[in-house]
Amino acid sequence: MLLLALFVLAVSPSVGRAQPRQSAEDQFELARNAVEYQDHEKVIELLEPLLNPVELLPTQALVLQAREWLGAARWWKLDKVGFKQEFTHLLKTNPLFELDSFYYPPDMVADFQKLRTQLIALQIIEIKQPDPKEPVLPTHTVIVRTIERRHPLVTVIPFGTGQFINGKTGKGVVFLSSQVLFLSANIGSWVYLYRAQPDGSARTAALGAMYGSFAAFAGMVAWGIFDAYADWTPETVLEEKRLEMPDESASMWQVAPWPVAGGFGISFGTPF
Numbered sequence: 001m002l003l004l005a006l007f008v009l010a011v012s013p014s015v016g017r018a019q020p021r022q023s024a025e026d027q028f029e030l031a032r033n034a035v036e037y038q039d040h041e042k043v044i045e046l047l048e049p050l051l052n053p054v055e056l057l058p059t060q061a062l063v064l065q066a067r068e069w070l071g072a073a074r075w076w077k078l079d080k081v082g083f084k085q086e087f088t089h090l091l092k093t094n095p096l097f098e099l100d101s102f103y104y105p106p107d108m109v110a111d112f113q114k115l116r117t118q119l120i121a122l123q124i125i126e127i128k129q130p131d132p133k134e135p136v137l138p139t140h141t142v143i144v145r146t147i148e149r150r151h152p153l154v155t156v157i158p159f160g161t162g163q164f165i166n167g168k169t170g171k172g173v174v175f176l177s178s179q180v181l182f183l184s185a186n187i188g189s190w191v192y193l194y195r196a197q198p199d200g201s202a203r204t205a206a207l208g209a210m211y212g213s214f215a216a217f218a219g220m221v222a223w224g225i226f227d228a229y230a231d232w233t234p235e236t237v238l239e240e241k242r243l244e245m246p247d248e249s250a251s252m253w254q255v256a257p258w259p260v261a262g263g264f265g266i267s268f269g270t271p272f
Helices: 002-011 024-036 040-051 060-076 080-093 106-121 152-156 161-165 169-196 200-231
Strands: 139-150 235-246 258-260 263-271
Touching: 024 040, 024 060, 040 060, 060 080, 060 106, 080 106, 152 161, 152 200, 161 169, 161 200, 169 200
Parallel strands: none
Antiparallel strands: 139 235, 139 263, 258 263
């Protein structure tokens, strides 16, 4: 008899050999199918060992989904104690969880909301309210420019004035020094003729120097006017800033005096 039993074990591949254990993930997928077919008893049978007393599923997302299905199945089976137990575990992990009112019946959703209220009252779970923040007023960007305006009449002032105002300091020095030199020669020649009263070649030389220096002075003045007008611009941006202004206090234009050489400054604000 013993030999017969040994023979049967030897020839039968399925007898006496351990069956491969089903993984937690596979069992979870079987429970998903049972939920779709509304087989509540099968859902409880498959998910209870995966959650209690130890959670065997590998991720928190799978655990929460399994507790939702198990709690709903217990509600359908009129096991309100088991329903509260599973959803209490779920709400401890995620107090903001909500049952899908489109998928679950209104009575189940109402029981779930009642359970959440009780857990909050017992201070088992806590729903943190967002910190109040000060209201942010709408703003827009304002470009504030400080502008130097110039009048074209400054270009006709001699002694390099137009060049200095245009920022051409080197040219201004040349026109200033040359015009002062020629004007000084003209005045000196006139004083010599008036005081010394020379005759002959001396008088001729003094007259030539007087008229020649005046012509040179007039020529440099004309050249300076032409050069200054060629470089003249009606305005120059001295400074530009970008500001964030509240809409309620913004204005299209902001004007402020700004004394500068050769004119005045105005700050314009252009809203964008």
